[in-house]
Amino acid sequence: MALKKWIQRLLWVIVIILLLGLSSLLHFFSSTYRKIPCEICEIQFDTVPKSNWIIIYPGLVGCGKKCPMALENLRQFQLRFPNSKFSYYFLVTDPKETEEDIQNYLAYYQTSLAIQALRPKSIEEVQFYRRLGAYLPEYPVLKQKDEHGTQFFLIPPNRKVVYALPELGGNDWIQIQKEMSKE
Known part of the structure; x- marks a missing residue:
């Protein structure tokens, strides 16, 4: 027994x-993120201080659904991690947008978030962002329907990789920091 x-x-x-x-x-x-080698990051972001993490959100100027929530998420993320240095970018996904429209759209968000517009300057950059999953519209009807991706792209200070995140959450951020400290 x-x-x-x-x-x-x-x-x-x-x-x-x-x-x-x-x-x-x-x-x-x-883990909810993907890690992708970045061949263009060092050159593209050479003016950003090397101590800063870069966070990019690809969106549509005039978007009334996904982008406002994503940009608020960026603001909240900044508040949750005040001791980390970030540079924020809004990847303009429609090459036909005017500078005036871009600045008008971002003006509201810039009151609480130091976010800048980012426009691909070469075919290589466009291809790179497409490879990451950023939707750069080819069909105007999709823009009218507000259809675009909702990923965030996080580039560490070493500028060697990009982390593609479906959402910007604290757990992924902490896990990525641990991963980077091991390198």
Whole structure:
């Protein structure tokens, strides 16, 4: 009888260890971001202080749905991590937008967030942002429907990679910082 209880306890311990191991493994492999090498980041952001992290949000000028929520998310993120240095960019996804329209759209957000417009200057940059998943519209009807991606792109101070995040959350940020400190 004592042997049977001992075996049952041993089985429970093994089950608990397996569940904890599986949980840790799932957490490890379920990170929500992608890490992509960046061939253009060092050159494109050579004027940004090397101590700054760069956060890019690709959006549509005039967007009334996704972009305002994303830009508020950037503002909240900035407030949550006041000791980190960030440079914020709004990637203008429609090459036909005028500078005046861009500045008018960003003016409201610039009252609480130091965000600048970013426009791809070359075909290589456009291709790079498309590879990341930024939607650069080719069909005007999609712009009218406010259809575009909602990712954030995070570039560390070393400018060697880009982290593509479906949302800008504290857990991913902490995990990315840990990953960068190991390099």
